[in-house]
Amino acid sequence: MAVIITEDCISCNACEAECPNNAIYGAGETYNYGGEEKDTLNDEHTYIVPEKCTECVGFYDEPQCIAACPTEAIIQDENNQETQEELMAKKEKLDEIGR
Numbered sequence: 161m162a163v164i165i166t167e168d169c170i171s172c173n174a175c176e177a178e179c180p181n182n183a184i185y186g187a188g189e190t191y192n193y194g195g196e197e198k199d200t201l202n203d204e205h206t207y208i209v210p211e212k213c214t215e216c217v218g219f220y221d222e223p224q225c226i227a228a229c230p231t232e233a234i235i236q237d238e239n240n241q242e243t244q245e246e247l248m249a250k251k252e253k254l255d256e257i258g259r
């Protein structure tokens with residue numbers, strides 16, 4: 161999965177603009193995956209689409225959203241770790257299908 165947003169989120173959306181993968185969406189918003197509109201994953205606060213988050217691999221050395229968050233609401237998902245190779249493969253798939 162990469163990184164997730166916790167209940168500490170105040171929905172300021174500062175992180176959304178920083179994401180190179182267009183993986184972050186506001187509460188209740190639908191998201192785009194491969195040109196398809198998908199139902200929101202969270203009605204309470206800003207959320208990250210796991211299929212689109214590469215931990216910024218392929219773009220930056222560090223997750224840009226974590227640095228942007230004023231409430232430290234974005235954390236690594238310890239229950240869903242991915243290797244660098246898996247994250248890069250995800251990035252390359254997004255290169256093909258669009259963000």
Ligand code: SF4
Nearest residue numbers: 179213215216223225
């Ligand atoms: S870690 Fe990077 S790719 Fe993942 S949601 Fe944050 S800014 Fe987007």
Ligand code: SF4
Nearest residue numbers: 169170172173175229
């Ligand atoms: S920057 Fe932090 S507080 Fe603001 S929307 Fe993103 S996760 Fe929520």
